Amino acid sequence: MSLILDTIRLTYPDADHRVVALDDVSLRVGRGEFLAITGPSGSGKSSLLAVAGALVTPESGRVEIAGTLINALSAKARDRLRLDSIGFVFQQTNLLASLTALEQLLLVANLRGSDRVAAHRRAMDLLDRVGLADRAQRRPAQLSGGERQRVSVARALMGEPALLLVDEPTSALDHERGAAIVDLLREVTREQSLATVMVTHDLQHLHLVDRSAAMNDGRLTEPSSAQQRQLVATR
């Protein structure tokens, strides 16, 4: 399993009390599997991504990412784990304004201390894979929303992660472009044998994922396998 969340509990301070963000959440995602987590705003979707992405340590429960138990890891070790094993696709504006599309990917290689020539070759291959080889020298402001999100996907893949975490990838895109991005995520999940977790409030593209689960008030509800099959068949 690339991601194991086991009975996770996470709370945040809010004035004089604590708000429960994740309540007894358990989840397993294997390689080559594309999971969508849906739910209304404030349901705990982003908190789940934060825990799965080693950005936050839960108060209780076990988090295992690519075979590494992260609960006791130092902040530095969690930085390294994110660099080596996790790819993030954020909402569309999360590209660095001063970097070209190619440089967004090369940044990951620079953080990892990778060989420059090999990194350049891989970055161009990935941009080609997401259909943006001819936009390599453009900055985010010179790209459309869909193109920016494709660059974001390519950047997430640059570090050859085991786990891909995707945060509301279609929130600023129209239906057609949103579907294209989710389709791309589905394809790269298969091609690179990733475990992909996509958080979304957009239910229109769920037919493209392998599994879906719903968050509500910090609790994760995952339909049974039989229900999942039925859901997919009725879409």
Place this chain on the structure above:
Amino acid sequence: MFIALRDLRFAKGRFGLVGSVIALMTFMVVMLTGLTAGLGAASVSAINALPVDRIAFAQPADGQDVSFTTSTLPPDTGQRLATKPGVTAAHPIGIATGQLRAGANTEAVSMFGTDPDLYPTRESGQPPGPAQVAIGTTLADDAHLKPGDQIELTGQRLTVAAIVDDTSFNHLPVVYTSIDTWQRITRSDTITAVGLRLNGASAASLAAATDLHVLDKDAAFAAVGAYSSEQGSLNLMRGLLIAVSVLIVGSFFTVWTMQRAGDLAVVRAIGGSRGYLLRDALGQATLVLLAGAAAGGAVASAAGIFAAAVVPFQLTAGNVLVPVAAMIGVGLLGAVASVRRVTTVDPLTALGAAR
């Protein structure tokens, strides 16, 4: 400095602006440094050039500071001091302001009456004898004088015997003559101070044994007219300029860091360490400071060449490099104080709609 270099390329205008401000501040600090050194030399270069270890003055009146202007000693003070233990030589020094006239040229000068051993290096002519003087090269050029020419110094006809290296005292060129000639010109039978060469005697022991005020040369600068207040004012201006530079650099990088907090959060989220971001940000600040300070120093060096022709200005490697290094150093302090906040960026803010 992967991000730093690309930010510099991307935000040329902003970095160009702050670089220009740093260049301007460096220019002003270097110019003030050259001016401070130039004015300092114009005040005390004659004292600095004296080949003595200490200078003995008359004790100042209560509540007064020791001063070349008010110090008056008996003419035999030099001989008296020469007999003290640890004193290898004692040279009487008389200092007064006078007027030199040579043909149609009239110049205000400082008259130094002392032994030829204390004169600056001779460029031409012979050591002055009775009723003879040595003058500096600039004065000689300005008044079209050469050895053998006649001058009138405060009403006394004298002969230029030698041209020596330029020195000045209290912003006036110095004319050197013997103590006897000096006393005749000033109609005085006293001297101003005594220059001492020592071999182990301390200023304190000499002062105790003689009831004189004995200072080393650097301390004696303060006894020259308005030297201390002049230097103090200029140094205060330099200090304020450097302090303002720290604030400017600190403010710029504080705003810059806040503006790109979102980008920094993304880099942290994808695995960039705090150290990586800090190195990147400090590298960027160093490049901006180096470029700005180097440009300011270069322009000030060029301007200093012209300034030296019209005002007391000393253009030396030290007067350029030290202020440039100081600007870079204190600028980095300002940058460190502001960019260290990159280490507190929360990667969690890269998630959700927080940006």
